[in-house]
Amino acid sequence: MEEKRQGEGLNVKKEENFSDWFSEVIEKAEIVDLRLGVKGFIVIRPWGAQIIENMFEHLEKELQRKGHKPTFMPSVIPKENLTKESEHIKGFTPEVFWLKSIGENQELALRPTSETVYTPMFKLWVRSWRDLPLKLYQRAHVFRLDTKATRPLIRGREFIWIECHDAFASKEEAEKQVQEDIDTTEKVMHQIYGVPFFPMKRPEWDKFAGAEYTVGSDCFMPDGKLIQQPSTHLMGQKFSKAFNAKFKNKEDKEEYLWTTAYGPAVSRILASVIATHGDDSGLILPFSISPIQVVIIPIFTNKNKEEIMEKTSKIKSLLEKKDVKVHVDDEAEKRPGEKYHLWELKGIPFRIEFGEKEMKSDEITLFTRDTKEKKKIKIADLSDIKKMGEEFDRRLREKADDFSKGRILDCNDKKEIKRAIESGKMARVNFCSTEKEGIKCAEAVETQLGGDVRGTLANKDEIPKGDCIICGKPATKVVYIGKSY
Amino acid sequence: MEEKRQGEGLNVKKEENFSDWFSEVIEKAEIVDLRLGVKGFIVIRPWGAQIIENMFEHLEKELQRKGHKPTFMPSVIPKENLTKESEHIKGFTPEVFWLKSIGENQELALRPTSETVYTPMFKLWVRSWRDLPLKLYQRAHVFRLDTKATRPLIRGREFIWIECHDAFASKEEAEKQVQEDIDTTEKVMHQIYGVPFFPMKRPEWDKFAGAEYTVGSDCFMPDGKLIQQPSTHLMGQKFSKAFNAKFKNKEDKEEYLWTTAYGPAVSRILASVIATHGDDSGLILPFSISPIQVVIIPIFTNKNKEEIMEKTSKIKSLLEKKDVKVHVDDEAEKRPGEKYHLWELKGIPFRIEFGEKEMKSDEITLFTRDTKEKKKIKIADLSDIKKMGEEFDRRLREKADDFSKGRILDCNDKKEIKRAIESGKMARVNFCSTEKEGIKCAEAVETQLGGDVRGTLANKDEIPKGDCIICGKPATKVVYIGKSY
Known part of the structure; x- marks a missing residue:
């Protein structure tokens, strides 16, 4: 087959080979360039950068509307900060890029995420409940030394995101924030970018390092694999205890802050936008974010x-x-x-x-x-024209919704699960537990069925009927199993 | 003297001790926080971040109007790129932060500036004169290991800037771009932020490492010292030769690209905005960029x-x-x-x-x-109200202009120069040369008079009359001498 040049369409059909289609379309449509030759670091070309800028605009507007204010934190984090919360550093250690010593008495890491700089600032900025809630964000590049195969936009060593770090006077308010973050994902990623998602409360063994719990957004790719988009974390008092960040409550007593974090990686969401809407002629951009409408x-x-x-x-x-x-x-x-x-x-x-x-x-x-x-x-x-644009976006969103909804399958045994995930669907099953004691069953899912337990729906209470599909003990959860990127 | 708390004004008067006033105002007005404790890396608080966002908006709008398109380049640069242009790496070597080896066969630096990633991309993206000019920019954080005393916003190891990298088909067009960049500084930094500047063509010994020549923007601080704001560089064919980046000209012959770079550091310009307009009650923000008007x-x-x-x-x-x-x-x-x-x-x-x-x-x-x-x-x-806002900004700008203009003094001997720069002014003098042969006289200026030769005006031809004020040889240039940050 003769290679097609730009302006002549694509060589690969999306249905036939999604992975190759994706690689081809992001280069031919001039979203990225991979030829700088640094594993996990990519060049984003003007067409991609303009889309990302438009995506940021919608996201920041929504965050600001909900009371978040911008900040700029250093791109480096001193080792003494990064290592303060023990679970956090345990989880992140293998992924940290360190700077070479500059002969000064401090080891510096490139930030993989910024809890360990926001929390000590909360300690300085919050005196009493009157200063709360404090809702901050930054538009930032973060760095994670992923040793797996990197894929442009989907899995890289540098990505462009917004990270929100919020502090509250009570656990209840912090948990409300987690729900608000899910709502932000809904309002922006789904309603504006047209990418549907399942908000999944991750099992204990799959939460953010240092969090009490994590809610990730699972989105289907056209090949039926799942990609994690924005996740939001209830940190509880873990980081505030590590950094001794307290406030005076209404009873004038000192208490540790309750914190949350929310991290939409815009460069990664762009991958979902491209994958979800594109066709064999190339990209299809929502009217709301297209640099040229x-x-x-x-x-x-x-x-x-x-x-x-x-x-x-x-x-x-x-x-x-x-x-x-x-x-x-x-x-x-x-x-x-x-x-x-x-x-x-x-x-x-x-x-x-x-x-x-x-x-x-x-x-x-x-x-x-x-x-x-x-x-x-x-x-x-x-x-x-504006109304036509809105209709355009509604069509894209509804098509994506249909695709997504049709991919949840209730499964009653291992064979059904296997069949489901092998045909690019997510299996909904009864499961023993998403706490630590469930990990053995989750490992069985991975090794025997080739899937991951993604978690339980975070915006809906689903009551299991019957026993765990793996171990046969009484089920306590309805979990979703799928293949992930 | 009792320490004043927030809401009670400042302890230090701007006229009496500008340096202390500046340190106090940026902390009390909640622009920055220095307590993270990493030399040269600062926390920018919501008030500062919102001002910076507004400054970016004006700047990006003007750059886009002039045909620049956004990109996102990796924050790291492989050693083989960084070292390709010999003068560039010679100049930047002492300032580079390197990443610790990750066991892969590539050494990575944190970008101090991005010529060495843009130029190899130009090589890939430009085939013929039809693809030119190509005008790109990115909003980015850059890193320079400054070993001198760091000062928040003014001199840091990380700063937030926009870097424009442009490619042209001829030297003439590239030089026009340098003038366009000066115009952008005028339209945005002077007309909108109210900070006047002198566009100075730097002497040969003070240009950007790898450039043919550099035009820096010198701004007076209230203490009479000069701070360099946006600079623009004619790279000529130096980088394109190092990276073998060619294009086919109208005669269908291969030729090296002509490139320029322009780098407004918004976090640093904010320092000038604060320093120029503020008074003993705190900040005075131009209506055009104040987060609350x-x-x-x-x-x-x-x-x-x-x-x-x-x-x-x-x-x-x-x-x-x-x-x-x-x-x-x-x-x-x-x-x-x-x-x-x-x-x-x-x-x-x-x-x-x-x-x-x-x-x-x-x-x-x-x-x-x-x-x-x-x-x-x-x-x-x-x-x-809008008209009142425009008048407000005009008043700030005119006041700053008056301050700035009144600080240029024609000097006829060393004593006058010394007196001028010691009283916070810039001396305008006849000088032998701003090429290499002038460096001895420049060194004399530094050691004997405590000032720097900042260069010649880039937007005006000034004809010297008489001899070099240092060596007595016939003058070829009118140069400006001042104290710098």
Whole structure:
């Protein structure tokens, strides 16, 4: 098969080989470049960076609306901080990048996450319950020395995220924050980016190092594997005890702070956006985050060029007045067909073709990226473009929802589980326990069935009926089992 | 002297001891926190972070308007890249933070700057003159192992900046970019943040390691010392030759790319904003970048509280409709006087006091932070708030301009130079050369007079008359001498 060049579509079909399709589309659509040659560190090109910037904008807006304020913490963490909470450092030790000694009396790590700098600051900034809650975040790059195979955007050694670190006066408020974080994931990742998820309270053996519990967001990839997106953690008083971070409560008594953390990795969520919505022609970007929402391709001859371009610029103005991001592709050297392919590859929601015929009837030809429908509409009707954008995004979201919902299967024995996860689904089963005593059954799931116990739904109480599908003891939980990235 | 607490103003007067004033104001106004205890790495608190975010917004908008597109490059650079351009690595070697070996066959540095990752990407992304110019930027943290005394925001080991890396088809276009970068500094740092600067073409011995030449922006601090703000560099073909980054020109011949770099360090520019505009009551923030532009202090008794608060919220809506950032400080436990002090310390441009008297006459009392003028105006007149904000910023800028312009002194002998720089001014003098042969005279300036040759004006040709003020040979340049940070 001859290699297709940019503007000629993709070589691999998404259905046939998702993994190769993903690798091809992120390079051809100019999201990333892997040729710098540093394992786990990638170059994000302008098209990818612009999408990420738009994703950040929605996310930060929602976080700020919920009372979070920005900060900038150092990218390095002194060893004495990083090692203060014993479970935390035990979990993170193998993943830490350390700086070479600079001859000063302090060992420094590149931050893998920032609990151990926020908590000592809470200690300084919070005196009494009046200073609470304190809800902070930073947009940051973090570094984890993953020794497994890295995959661009999905699993890297550096990723771009927002980390929220919040402090509260009670466990109840902290737990409410965990639910609020799940709501933020719903409002932004699902409602705006169109990526559905299952909020999973992770089993004891799979929580964040140092947390009381963790809720991860599990999203299906097209191949049926699960990828963890934003997770939120109830730290309880673990970090505040390690750092002696106290406050005076309403009874004027000293008490340790209750803290939480929430970490949406925007570069990783982009992987889900691409994987969820894209097709064999390339990316399909939600209208809400596409750097170009409408591309206009004027089609002209030497004879009518002036007139066509004049009218094109009027259409552009009309759309810009509606606060829509428009690009006119009037490059003279490319044929319209080439341009169509290019902008389909890049995932632009709407394409306007405007030539002699359209001009005569005061119309445009509108191509819609997801449905690939082409139709003529009156220029004046473009004033509905925002609504069309909302409908576009709703279609993407609903399609993703359907895919996701259809992949949960109730299973009653090991064979059914195996069949489920091998066909790219998640098995819902009765299980003995997600506390420590359940780990043996979880290990059996891994070794015998090739799946992971992802946890229990965090936003719904599901009551098990019957016995643990592995050990046969009375079940206490309904857990989900799937294959993970 | 008793230590003043937050809300009670500052202990140190700016005129008397600028350095101590600066240290005090950045901590009391909650811009930074130095108590994490890592030399050169600081915590930027929400108030500081919000100002920085606003500064970024203006800067990125201007860069995008001029055709720059965002990217995200890895925070680490492999040694083989960093060492490729010989002058570059010679200059940066002492300042590089290296990562400890992770047992893989590659040494990694934390980026001090990113020419050595952008240039190899240019090589991959640019095929012919049709792909040029290519103008990219990233918002990034960079790391330099400064062994001198660090000062928060002014001189750190990590700073937050934007770095632009641009590639062109000719030297002429690249040099135009250098001028465009100076224009960006003018449009943003001077016109929007209100910080004036002298664009100085640095002498040969003071240019960026690897550049053909460097233009730095020298800004006066209130103590008369100079701080370097954004600099722009003509790299010429030095990096493109090191990385073999070529393009096909219009004659279809291969040629090395012409590159430039521009690096505004936003965290450092914030230091100039604070230093330039602040006074003995605290910060004074330009209206354009203040996270709160108007603070409303309702003054009520139990009796009229409801009415006052209702009217206050109407005033708030009126201002928000004008797209102004408003905060209502209705905290019950603080006296109005305390609130006044607090928000003056934080630098809010306008304060509205609204109580019984004001309500009766349909007025508000307006306090203006820079002039400290208090006056009653009709509520309806608040619809001019944006214009008032523009005037506020113009006043700050003009005051800063006056300070800056008055500090250039023509000097005719060493004694005059010494007197000038000791009184916090910049001496303008005739000088033999800013090429290599001038370095001896520059060394004499440093050792005998305690000043630095900052360079020649980059936006104005100044013709020297007479001889070099140091060696007496015929002068070829008019240079500026000052004390630097």
